[in-house]
Amino acid sequence: MGRSIGEEALLLLRRRLCDPNFIFSLFSASxxxxxxxxxxxxxxxxxxxxxxxxxxxxxxxxxxxxxxxxxxxxxxxxxxxxxxxxxxxxxxxxxxxxxxxxxxxxxxxxxxxxxxxxxxxxxxxxxxxxxxxxxxxxxxxxxxxxxxxxxxxxxxxxxxxxxxxxxxxxxxxxxxxxxxxxxxxxxxxxxxxxxxxxxxxxxFHPPPKEDLQRLLKHTLLLPTDSDLPHDYVTEFNSKLSNIIADKRFMEVIDKLSDSDSTFSNFVRFLFSAVSFIDLKSGFMTLDNFKSALLTIQRQPKLDCLKGCSVLEFFIMVCMRRLEVKEKESYNFNSIMKEYNRIYDSFKMPDFYSPSVCLRAFEHLVERELIEFADRGQNQSIEFRSVKLLISSYELQQGLKFNRFVNLKTTLHLTPPVLHFSPEVDLHRCRQHSNSSHFICSSNKRFEAIPRSPPIFKGLCGSYASFLVLSYSGKYEESLCLIVCSL
Amino acid sequence: MNKVESPQVTKRKTRLSSACTPNAVENATRTINLPPLTLRDLVFGEEEALTYDDLISSLPGRRTQIFELIRLLGPVNSPVSPLFVYGGASTGKTSTILQIFRHLNRPFVYSSCRTCYNARQLFENILNQLLLHRKSEINGYSSAKKCEKQADFVNLLKDALTGVVESLKGNLGKSSSSKNSGISVNGSMVYLIFDSLELIRDWDKSSTMLPFLFKLHDILKVPDVGLIFISNSSLDAYYSDTGFVDPIPVHFPDYTEDALRQILMRNQPNSKLYSCFLDLVLNPFYRVTRKLDELSTALSPLFKKYCEPLDDLEVVPNEEIKRKLLCCFKPYIAPAINEIFRVTSLASNENLKRKKYGGSDSIDGLEFHMSTSAKYLVISAFLASRNPATLDATWFDSTGGSSNQKKKRKSSEKSRDLKEAAEQEAFLKGPGTFPLERLLAIFQCLTSGAEYSVEEEIEGETSLDGDNSLMSDILLQVSSLCSANFISKGGSCPLEGSIRYRSTVSEDLALKVAKSLKFPISNYLYRR
Missing domain, CATH: 3.40.50.300 (P-loop containing nucleotide triphosphate hydrolases)
Known part of the structure; x- marks a missing residue:
C-alpha cells in the first residue's frame, strides 16, 4: 500500500497496545x-x-x-x-x-x-x-x-x-x-x-515498577523477525533502550505511576506516546513520552479556569471572599453585593450590570466551576444558594495564568492549608480510591496531597467530614482508613 | 414530508459546515426519492477531501488540537483506543472532529445525544446509520432494528459493525483494482462519534449508561472500531460509583482573543473596516465573555451601528474616517456591553432603533402587552411575596390594627441586629410564598381601592352579591400567569395542604407594571 517504514512500525505498535492479550501474555509465564x-x-x-x-x-x-x-x-x-x-x-x-x-x-x-x-x-x-x-x-x-x-x-x-x-x-x-x-x-x-x-x-494488584519496565520493553521493542527492515529495527530498539536508561525518562514514569500505576493507565500512556512518533524519522524520542504524560495527566478544573473571562473570575473571587468570611450559604444576590463592595473599595476598571453578571454566573454553572447547593424548586436563579467547586489554590493558579494581577490583590486570602502538587491528577486519585470504596464522598469537593508512596488526604468540603486516607500500596493490608469527623 | 430525510442529511451539519455549504440542504429538500444509502454515505460525502492546510486554515486557533487528534487517530486502519474530546461550549469541538474526518475521508457514524434524547433513540440512530437504513414512507418511518436494552444493542452493533467492516474491506480491494469510483472510502475502520455526552447524565439510567459507553470498546472487542466522545464537561464530571477506565482526553481550550478575531473576520465583505471595528470592540467584550456564539450575535448589530455614518460600505478606512467613526461610535460601546445578553423581541428591536442608546434604563414602558387585571394580579402577587403576611391588615384594611404599627419605637442596638439578620435571611431566601386566598384577597383590595374604571370581571367581584362565576376568570388569569412564569407554583404546605405560590417578578418589572397602571406601589411595599 506504499506505507513508509515508520508508519508500518507505528501500526504494529498500536495493534499491540490495543490488544490486551498481547500485553498480558508477558506475565503468564511466572x-x-x-x-x-x-x-x-x-x-x-x-x-x-x-x-x-x-x-x-x-x-x-x-x-x-x-x-x-x-x-x-x-x-x-x-x-x-x-x-x-x-x-x-x-x-x-x-x-x-x-x-x-x-x-x-x-x-x-x-x-x-x-x-x-x-x-x-x-x-x-x-x-x-x-x-x-x-x-x-x-x-x-x-x-x-x-x-x-x-x-x-x-x-x-x-x-x-x-x-x-x-x-x-x-x-x-x-x-x-x-x-x-x-x-x-x-x-x-x-x-x-x-x-x-x-x-x-x-x-489483582496494580503492578510494581519492575513489571511496568518489563511491559514497556515487551511492547515497544520491535521484533527482529518481522517484515520491517533489519537496520531500522535495530536502530529503533537501540534508541529506545537509550531513552529507557535515561534518568529523565524514569522521572516521567514515576510521575505517571505516582497517581495511577495500573496497567490500563500505563498502556494509555504508551498509546499516546506511540501516536506522537514523528512519522518522517520513525523513531521515538523522550519528548514523545513527555507530551504523552501531559495529555494523560490533565487537571480539568484548571484547564476550565484558564478559559474564563475577567468577569467570570470576578464572580468567583467574590464567592471565594464570601467563603473566607464564613458565610454558610450565599446566592447570586449576595455575590452581587460583594461585587459592588469590591468595586467600591478597589476601584476596579470595569463594572457590569447585574444582568450581564447573571449571564456570566450562568456560564460558570455551565462550566461546572460552581454548583447550586439546593434543589431549588421554583426558585429563580438569583436566590438559589451556590457553592464553589474549586479550591482557592486552583483559583489563584487560574488568576496567575491569566495575569489578572489587580484581581488577585482583591483575593485577600489566608494561604491555603493544603497544597496539592500540580503534577497530580486529582481526578484519577479520586476515582481510584472510590472505585475500591475507600473513600465514600458525599461532596464533590476535594483537596489532596498525594506523595510517593502515595498518601491521599481527601478533604470533603471545608466544613463537612474530613477523611484522611493513607494508602499502603498493598491490598492485603487493607489500607488503614482514618476518619476524623469534625 | 421532507423533514424526515433531514436527520440523515443534517446529521453531519455543524454551525460551520452548514454555513459553508448551504446548497447541500437545498439538494436534500428537492430530491424526494433519494437513492439507497451506500457505504460512501458513511464518509463526509464532499466531492473532494480537505487538504491538511485547508483544514488548519478553516479552523483558526485549533491547530494543536487538530494535530493531536490526527496523531491519536493514526494512519489508515490503525486501531485506536477511545478518545474523549472536551472543552467549553462553542469551542469548535464538533466542527473540528467532523472536518478532520472530512480530511481523512474515513467512514464514521455521528450521533448527538441532544437529538437522540434517550437510550433507545441513540441506539437505533447508530444502528440505522450502520445498516445504511433510511427512514421513509415505505417502511413507515421505522428504524432498522428495535433496540432498547444495552444487551441487545451490543449484539446488534457487533453484527452491524462486522458487516460494515467486511464490506469496507471488500470495497477496498475493488476500488484499489479499478480506481474509477468517485469518492473512495479510506480504510476499513468505522468510528463512532458520540456528541454532547454530558446530557446523558440527566437520562433515566445514566448510572449504567455512562460506564457502559466508556466500556463499549472493551465489551465489543471489535478492533476495527474507534470511539470518540465529545463533551462539554471534563472527565471528572462523569464520576461514577465504581469508576471506569478513562478514555484518552483531548482538551479544547477556549478561544484566545486572536483566534476570536480570526474567526469573526471570516466572511466579512470589507475586512479592513471590520478589523477597525474589532479593534474598538473586541477587547471590552472579550473581558465579559469568551463564547463565540454570544460575541457574534452581540457584535453584528453593533457593526451596523458602526457603519451608519458611512455612505459607502466598500470604503477602505483611512485615519480620518476611523477617527470620525470612533467619535460617533464611542458612546455606544459601554451601554452595549451591559445590553449584550438581552434578548429583545422584534417589536422592541424596532423601538430600540428609533430610540437613542441613552442609558440602560431608557426603556421605561413594558415590552409586552398584558391585560389590566393581569397587571393587577402581577402586582398583588409581588406584594404578597415581599410583604409579611401579618402586615396585610395594616396596608389594606383602613380600620385594621394599624394604630400600634404606626408608632415606631426607637430601635435599640439589639433590635437593629435582629433586623439586619432578618434582612440577610430575606436576601438569601428570596421572595416568600403565599396561598392563593391571600393573593385573591390582596387583588380584591387593590382593585376595589383603585379609582379607575376597571374591567367587568373586577366590577363583578366588587359587587356585593359576590358573583363567583366571574371569579373563575381571575383563576384562569392566575394559571396563565403561572405558565408564563410570572408566578411559580410551589409545593404544598405541609400543614395547610394547599398549594403555595411565589412571585418570580423582579422589583424593576413590578415597578414598571405599576407605573403603567399609575398605581402607587411604593405605598404598599413593606420596607425594613
Whole structure:
C-alpha cells in the first residue's frame, strides 16, 4: 500500500497496545502469577468434574478480564469440546430477566439449539438447569463469567441464587467466575447466596515498577523477525533502550505511576506516546513520552479556569471572599453585593450590570466551576444558594495564568492549608480510591496531597467530614482508613 | 414530508459546515426519492477531501488540537483506543472532529445525544446509520432494528459493525483494482462519534449508561472500531460509583482573543473596516465573555451601528474616517456591553432603533402587552411575596390594627441586629410564598381601592352579591400567569395542604407594571 517504514512500525505498535492479550501474555509465564493460579483452579475443576466459584477482585485496569481471557483461550485449546463459556456483563445484564435470557441464548448458540425469544424467566431458568444437568452428564464444564459482579448483587439476586443453587447438585459441572472492582463484592451477597458461594478470591494488584519496565520493553521493542527492515529495527530498539536508561525518562514514569500505576493507565500512556512518533524519522524520542504524560495527566478544573473571562473570575473571587468570611450559604444576590463592595473599595476598571453578571454566573454553572447547593424548586436563579467547586489554590493558579494581577490583590486570602502538587491528577486519585470504596464522598469537593508512596488526604468540603486516607500500596493490608469527623 | 430525510442529511451539519455549504440542504429538500444509502454515505460525502492546510486554515486557533487528534487517530486502519474530546461550549469541538474526518475521508457514524434524547433513540440512530437504513414512507418511518436494552444493542452493533467492516474491506480491494469510483472510502475502520455526552447524565439510567459507553470498546472487542466522545464537561464530571477506565482526553481550550478575531473576520465583505471595528470592540467584550456564539450575535448589530455614518460600505478606512467613526461610535460601546445578553423581541428591536442608546434604563414602558387585571394580579402577587403576611391588615384594611404599627419605637442596638439578620435571611431566601386566598384577597383590595374604571370581571367581584362565576376568570388569569412564569407554583404546605405560590417578578418589572397602571406601589411595599 506504499506505507513508509515508520508508519508500518507505528501500526504494529498500536495493534499491540490495543490488544490486551498481547500485553498480558508477558506475565503468564511466572508460576505465582494470577494467571497460573486461575488456570490451576479452573482446569482442576474441569478435570475433576466438580463445581466451583471464584471471585477476581482488584481495582479497575489491573487486567482481571484480560488474564481471564488468556486462561480461557488456553483452556479451550487444551480441553476442546469439554468447556463452554457463557459471558455476562453486569452493565448489560444486571436485570435478572435479561441475564437469564442471555444465558439461554448463549447456551443455544453453543449447542446449536433454537432459541425462543418469547420464553419466560421460568422457562429460561428451567432450560438452564436442564442444560447444566445434561452438560454434567456429558462431563462438560460450563464456565459462567460475570463481569461487573457487584451489579448482579443489586436487587433480589435471583440470577445468582438460581445459578449457584443449580450448582449444588452433584450432576452439574459448572464454574462461576465473578469479576469485580469492588473489594467487598462478596459482602454484597444475600445470606442464601453467600452460603452457596465458595469464598475463593483472587486479588489483582496494580503492578510494581519492575513489571511496568518489563511491559514497556515487551511492547515497544520491535521484533527482529518481522517484515520491517533489519537496520531500522535495530536502530529503533537501540534508541529506545537509550531513552529507557535515561534518568529523565524514569522521572516521567514515576510521575505517571505516582497517581495511577495500573496497567490500563500505563498502556494509555504508551498509546499516546506511540501516536506522537514523528512519522518522517520513525523513531521515538523522550519528548514523545513527555507530551504523552501531559495529555494523560490533565487537571480539568484548571484547564476550565484558564478559559474564563475577567468577569467570570470576578464572580468567583467574590464567592471565594464570601467563603473566607464564613458565610454558610450565599446566592447570586449576595455575590452581587460583594461585587459592588469590591468595586467600591478597589476601584476596579470595569463594572457590569447585574444582568450581564447573571449571564456570566450562568456560564460558570455551565462550566461546572460552581454548583447550586439546593434543589431549588421554583426558585429563580438569583436566590438559589451556590457553592464553589474549586479550591482557592486552583483559583489563584487560574488568576496567575491569566495575569489578572489587580484581581488577585482583591483575593485577600489566608494561604491555603493544603497544597496539592500540580503534577497530580486529582481526578484519577479520586476515582481510584472510590472505585475500591475507600473513600465514600458525599461532596464533590476535594483537596489532596498525594506523595510517593502515595498518601491521599481527601478533604470533603471545608466544613463537612474530613477523611484522611493513607494508602499502603498493598491490598492485603487493607489500607488503614482514618476518619476524623469534625 | 421532507423533514424526515433531514436527520440523515443534517446529521453531519455543524454551525460551520452548514454555513459553508448551504446548497447541500437545498439538494436534500428537492430530491424526494433519494437513492439507497451506500457505504460512501458513511464518509463526509464532499466531492473532494480537505487538504491538511485547508483544514488548519478553516479552523483558526485549533491547530494543536487538530494535530493531536490526527496523531491519536493514526494512519489508515490503525486501531485506536477511545478518545474523549472536551472543552467549553462553542469551542469548535464538533466542527473540528467532523472536518478532520472530512480530511481523512474515513467512514464514521455521528450521533448527538441532544437529538437522540434517550437510550433507545441513540441506539437505533447508530444502528440505522450502520445498516445504511433510511427512514421513509415505505417502511413507515421505522428504524432498522428495535433496540432498547444495552444487551441487545451490543449484539446488534457487533453484527452491524462486522458487516460494515467486511464490506469496507471488500470495497477496498475493488476500488484499489479499478480506481474509477468517485469518492473512495479510506480504510476499513468505522468510528463512532458520540456528541454532547454530558446530557446523558440527566437520562433515566445514566448510572449504567455512562460506564457502559466508556466500556463499549472493551465489551465489543471489535478492533476495527474507534470511539470518540465529545463533551462539554471534563472527565471528572462523569464520576461514577465504581469508576471506569478513562478514555484518552483531548482538551479544547477556549478561544484566545486572536483566534476570536480570526474567526469573526471570516466572511466579512470589507475586512479592513471590520478589523477597525474589532479593534474598538473586541477587547471590552472579550473581558465579559469568551463564547463565540454570544460575541457574534452581540457584535453584528453593533457593526451596523458602526457603519451608519458611512455612505459607502466598500470604503477602505483611512485615519480620518476611523477617527470620525470612533467619535460617533464611542458612546455606544459601554451601554452595549451591559445590553449584550438581552434578548429583545422584534417589536422592541424596532423601538430600540428609533430610540437613542441613552442609558440602560431608557426603556421605561413594558415590552409586552398584558391585560389590566393581569397587571393587577402581577402586582398583588409581588406584594404578597415581599410583604409579611401579618402586615396585610395594616396596608389594606383602613380600620385594621394599624394604630400600634404606626408608632415606631426607637430601635435599640439589639433590635437593629435582629433586623439586619432578618434582612440577610430575606436576601438569601428570596421572595416568600403565599396561598392563593391571600393573593385573591390582596387583588380584591387593590382593585376595589383603585379609582379607575376597571374591567367587568373586577366590577363583578366588587359587587356585593359576590358573583363567583366571574371569579373563575381571575383563576384562569392566575394559571396563565403561572405558565408564563410570572408566578411559580410551589409545593404544598405541609400543614395547610394547599398549594403555595411565589412571585418570580423582579422589583424593576413590578415597578414598571405599576407605573403603567399609575398605581402607587411604593405605598404598599413593606420596607425594613
Amino acid at each position: 508460576p505465582d502469577s494470577n494467571y497460573s493460579k486461575l488456570k490451576f483452579i479452573v482446569s482442576s475443576s474441569v478435570t475433576e468434574a466438580c463445581n466451583n466459584s471464584i471471585l477476581l477482585l482488584g481495582p479497575r485496569g489491573c487486567g482481571k478480564i484480560a488474564v481471564l481471557d488468556l486462561v480461557l483461550e488456553d483452556l479451550l485449546k487444551e480441553y476442546s469440546g469439554l468447556i463452554s463459556v457463557i459471558k455476562l456483563n453486569g452493565l448489560l445484564h444486571c436485570d435478572d430477566n435479561c441475564a437469564i435470557k442471555e444465558i439461554a441464548r448463549q447456551l443455544c448458540i453453543e449447542h446449536e439449539l433454537m432459541f425462543s425469544k418469547m420464553a419466560s424467566f421460568d422457562d429460561n431458568s428451567q432450560f438452564m438447569i436442564a442444560m447444566l444437568r445434561e452438560c454434567g452428564l456429558a462431563h462438560k464444564t460450563v464456565i459462567f463469567i460475570l463481569d461487573e459482579f457487584d451489579l448482579f448483587a443489586q436487587g433480589k439476586q435471583r440470577l445468582l441464587y438460581s445459578l449457584l443453587d443449580a450448582m449444588q447438585s452433584v450432576a452439574s459441572q459448572a464454574v462461576v467466575i465473578g469479576v469485580s472492582c469492588r473489594l467487598d463484592a462478596d459482602q454484597l451477597l444475600e445470606k442464601r447466596v453467600r452460603s452457596r458461594f465458595s469464598h475463593r478470591k483472587l486479588l
